[in-house]
Amino acid sequence: MKASVSQQQLAHGLGMVSRAVSPRSTLAVLANILVATDDGRLRLSATNLELGISCWIGAQISEQGAITVPARTFSDLVNTLPNDTVHLELNPATQSLNVRCGMSNTDIKGIDAQEFPPMPTPDIQDGIHLNISDFKEMIQQVAFAASTDEARPVLQGVSMNISEDAAVLAATDGFRISVRRAALSEPVSKPVTAIVPARALTELARIATDGDQVVTMVMPPGRGQVVFHMKDAELISQLIDGNFPDYRAIIPRSFKGTTILTTNAFLKACRQAEIIARESNNVVRLSIQPGGDQPGKVEITAQSEETGSSENFVEATVEGGSLIIAFNVRFLREVLEVIKTPSVVLMTNANNTPAMIQPAGDDTFQHVIMPMHLG
Amino acid sequence: MSRIEILPEAVASQIAAGEVIERPASVVKELLENAIDAGATQVSIQIEQAGRRLIELSDDGAGIPPDQLRVAILRHATSKLRTTEDLFHIDTLGFRGEALASIGSVSRMKITSRQPEEAAGGRVVVEGGAVRTVESAGAPAGTVVSVEDLFYNVPARLKFLKRDLTERQQIDALVTRYALAYPHIRFKLFHDGVAALQTSGNGDRREILAAIYGVDIARQMLEISFSDENFKLEGFTSPVGLTRSNRKEITFFVNGRWVQDSSLSAALLKGYHTLLMIGRYPLAVIFIRMDPTEVDVNVHPAKAEVRFRQPEDVFGKVQRAIRRGLLAYSPPAQLVSQGWQTQLPPLNQRFISRQIDPAWKMATETQEAPAIVGPAFEEGTQKEQPALDALPAGDLPLLRLVGQVGSAYLVAEGPDGLYLIDQHAAHERVLFEKWLRQREQSVPAQALLTPQVFQVPPQISGMMTEQLPALEKIGFRVEPFGPNLFRVLAIPAIFSGADPVAAVMVAVEDFEEDETPLQTELEARLAARICKRAAVKAGSVLSTEEQKMLLQGLEACKSPRTCPHGRPTMIHLPIDLLEKQFGRRGSR
Numbered sequence: 001m002k003a004s005v006s007q008q009q010l011a012h013g014l015g016m017v018s019r020a021v022s023p024r025s026t027l028a029v030l031a032n033i034l035v036a037t038d039d040g041r042l043r044l045s046a047t048n049l050e051l052g053i054s055c056w057i058g059a060q061i062s063e064q065g066a067i068t069v070p071a072r073t074f075s076d077l078v079n080t081l082p083n084d085t086v087h088l089e090l091n092p093a094t095q096s097l098n099v100r101c102g103m104s105n106t107d108i109k110g111i112d113a114q115e116f117p118p119m120p121t122p123d124i125q126d127g128i129h130l131n132i133s134d135f136k137e138m139i140q141q142v143a144f145a146a147s148t149d150e151a152r153p154v155l156q157g158v159s160m161n162i163s164e165d166a167a168v169l170a171a172t173d174g175f176r177i178s179v180r181r182a183a184l185s186e187p188v189s190k191p192v193t194a195i196v197p198a199r200a201l202t203e204l205a206r207i208a209t210d211g212d213q214v215v216t217m218v219m220p221p222g223r224g225q226v227v228f229h230m231k232d233a234e235l236i237s238q239l240i241d242g243n244f245p246d247y248r249a250i251i252p253r254s255f256k257g258t259t260i261l262t263t264n265a266f267l268k269a270c271r272q273a274e275i276i277a278r279e280s281n282n283v284v285r286l287s288i289q290p291g292g293d294q295p296g297k298v299e300i301t302a303q304s305e306e307t308g309s310s311e312n313f314v315e316a317t318v319e320g321g322s323l324i325i326a327f328n329v330r331f332l333r334e335v336l337e338v339i340k341t342p343s344v345v346l347m348t349n350a351n352n353t354p355a356m357i358q359p360a361g362d363d364t365f366q367h368v369i370m371p372m373h374l375g
Numbered sequence: 376m377s378r379i380e381i382l383p384e385a386v387a388s389q390i391a392a393g394e395v396i397e398r399p400a401s402v403v404k405e406l407l408e409n410a411i412d413a414g415a416t417q418v419s420i421q422i423e424q425a426g427r428r429l430i431e432l433s434d435d436g437a438g439i440p441p442d443q444l445r446v447a448i449l450r451h452a453t454s455k456l457r458t459t460e461d462l463f464h465i466d467t468l469g470f471r472g473e474a475l476a477s478i479g480s481v482s483r484m485k486i487t488s489r490q491p492e493e494a495a496g497g498r499v500v501v502e503g504g505a506v507r508t509v510e511s512a513g514a515p516a517g518t519v520v521s522v523e524d525l526f527y528n529v530p531a532r533l534k535f536l537k538r539d540l541t542e543r544q545q546i547d548a549l550v551t552r553y554a555l556a557y558p559h560i561r562f563k564l565f566h567d568g569v570a571a572l573q574t575s576g577n578g579d580r581r582e583i584l585a586a587i588y589g590v591d592i593a594r595q596m597l598e599i600s601f602s603d604e605n606f607k608l609e610g611f612t613s614p615v616g617l618t619r620s621n622r623k624e625i626t627f628f629v630n631g632r633w634v635q636d637s638s639l640s641a642a643l644l645k646g647y648h649t650l651l652m653i654g655r656y657p658l659a660v661i662f663i664r665m666d667p668t669e670v671d672v673n674v675h676p677a678k679a680e681v682r683f684r685q686p687e688d689v690f691g692k693v694q695r696a697i698r699r700g701l702l703a704y705s706p707p708a709q710l711v712s713q714g715w716q717t718q719l720p721p722l723n724q725r726f727i728s729r730q731i732d733p734a735w736k737m738a739t740e741t742q743e744a745p746a747i748v749g750p751a752f753e754e755g756t757q758k759e760q761p762a763l764d765a766l767p768a769g770d771l772p773l774l775r776l777v778g779q780v781g782s783a784y785l786v787a788e789g790p791d792g793l794y795l796i797d798q799h800a801a802h803e804r805v806l807f808e809k810w811l812r813q814r815e816q817s818v819p820a821q822a823l824l825t826p827q828v829f830q831v832p833p834q835i836s837g838m839m840t841e842q843l844p845a846l847e848k849i850g851f852r853v854e855p856f857g858p859n860l861f862r863v864l865a866i867p868a869i870f871s872g873a874d875p876v877a878a879v880m881v882a883v884e885d886f887e888e889d890e891t892p893l894q895t896e897l898e899a900r901l902a903a904r905i906c907k908r909a910a911v912k913a914g915s916v917l918s919t920e921e922q923k924m925l926l927q928g929l930e931a932c933k934s935p936r937t938c939p940h941g942r943p944t945m946i947h948l949p950i951d952l953l954e955k956q957f958g959r960r961g962s963r
Contacts, residue, residue: 368824370821373852
């Protein structure tokens, strides 16, 4: 292998795939990045066997070939190289990669590319095409609600439901659920249901640059995997097997109280309350007070034995009676952070029933949070 | 001086009965064994008021001929043994011929029986050992023994019965175990008309395990089998990830008889050597069949103990069988707790080429490593602690964090030397004291989106129902949801993010340990258990901020030097000691 690439692109590509490297694996090759020539471009790939990321960068290739090199060593080196052309050359006899750039000349010992787990090449024709920036927004609004508890694998995933002309993403950790719907630009021929690890989607949102217009999702039949293919990058993930909770049954149909708040003011108040509340199990109390003739307000209080107490008022349009309801402030903050509209609607019934948060005037995003009981 | 006299028959039999029948569960056991010896395929047990009011057991076994009913209730009357030699190869559960006589002498007992081939059956009624009536009677094939008002004539014994709940638990534990041992017999157990256990009698033990422990646990249990000449062992034992805090769920049957033999369970535990954390015990049901001449069952009146002719040989076989079973299943056992990884094997086949298969397996295991390393670390602390500085109680000096070692310990410097802190134990203490402070107010609970239903073994179920208020006080909302079923609606906020059912199970696991803990003590104990579960584990890498937070939290504790379970949170190496060890002072 003999190739020349730009240092900037190489560093960017390595940053992208490094997240899939599994540094502590006993399978040494998983700590490496595959560097290979591929149809006139240079391909970089890494996998931890659950998640695999590849990216392609433009290169001048004068000799085909492939090698894997330790991820840490290679990216640390490339990051310190000058912004110039990097010349890569494989020495097949020693299985080492010569990296030359400006005045610097380094040999990195590698492992034969044959040992790198082969990545499936999906048939992109079969795939579902999704608009990148829309899909990224969907992921951001949903994936954070997934559980991190390894004992409940299904809840570590995001349920993807694609039928005809709409896609629905949902994630829950058992205490809250985030559901986001979106219309598809082109209808799909057959419906798709799958549970994709939240971590894989978060990585996808990270590597998908808005410049790529379309991401193609392919599920090769019978493999239990999903491939997200973009122009210059590809992400492969294992699917999670199991039954996802039925979110249609969880989301309440009607609410007695509707409170409209300014998203930013509400978020800010929650962030302040969290500073105090994190010492006391993240409990905050929301006191929703209808104003009658004047505008109503929501009082957000947090109290901690050790740290102190905090009170915040946010003006609000309140329909329905007054209510005091307690929440995990982290749940509130996390959902408010992904709501893009200037106003947000908080819908409630009672202090022991689920509450829902929605962007004002947009019912494609629904987030249900269970309140806390204060004994 | 009083004259020496031979006791009247009635008194003598009451005394003798005391050896065999000490509580309602013993009656159930004797009757159950008779039914099994009679070749029953169906056994139905009705219990009222935990056996004080009524114990009625009906079977479809061989039955007793009407003319022998009167003999059957006499002491040392049995159909199972004829000569002394028979004693050494007993293959029935009973043989002494004492059960019915003993039960009859301390209750009002009625036996109705018909042999399947006969048209009519007979009935005998016994009260306090005296035969009231013997008559012929129509009856379904088999035998129905009903024992009413147990111990009505032995008030002393009655007084020593435990609470109904406890007696019920004893009966439940007994019947569930026999149901496991005799999967071909269809068992039904009713308490005051409510079904506590029903098995189908189709011979599938796993199905019975599911009826007792719930489907999840039943699925995880590992099947063990081992046999050689004259010795056959089979049964189920739990994978290393599935444990209890006591030995109560370890059950042995030898030649169809439930025995409580501590050396057998010791052999089983040896099979788990180094795989279990200290203070954790597996669940196991093990059935041993061996030559009757190799085992003496005539040791204990209730036959709960047996003597082996070659004990070492038996224990060795038990240990080997368990170990082998465990090792054979080991990888899947660990996967159970990490469901996501169960997704991996298909990938293993397709995603990576075959020759690196074994290495990949190792890769999975290393990901599991912290879980195994953790306990080992803990073991180390415990052993070393006594050798080092005994820690005085009381406040901690201000500590300066130095760093983390082995992702399990923090190193800190104080004015008087070096402190090594066990991060798990320390966090446990911090959480526990936080809970103590919060208790004055109330513990916040996080509600669940959808209630989660779970099953508990029958013997815990009653205790669970009784302790629901205590659970509520520490932040659980749990409600009954059917026989042996409960559902959890909310869990303590401290647990947010964890599996709700696992959280409840942590709390209730050793409900049965003590029968009547004080309420406040129980709450504290539950809280301690919860803190243990919620605390950071050994093996997790902490950021510097987290380490500092933990140190600060510990400094704020009232008794920072031990965890709520009494293990040390820290080891102190005074400057003096360091100087001595380095030969700077004193040792020259």
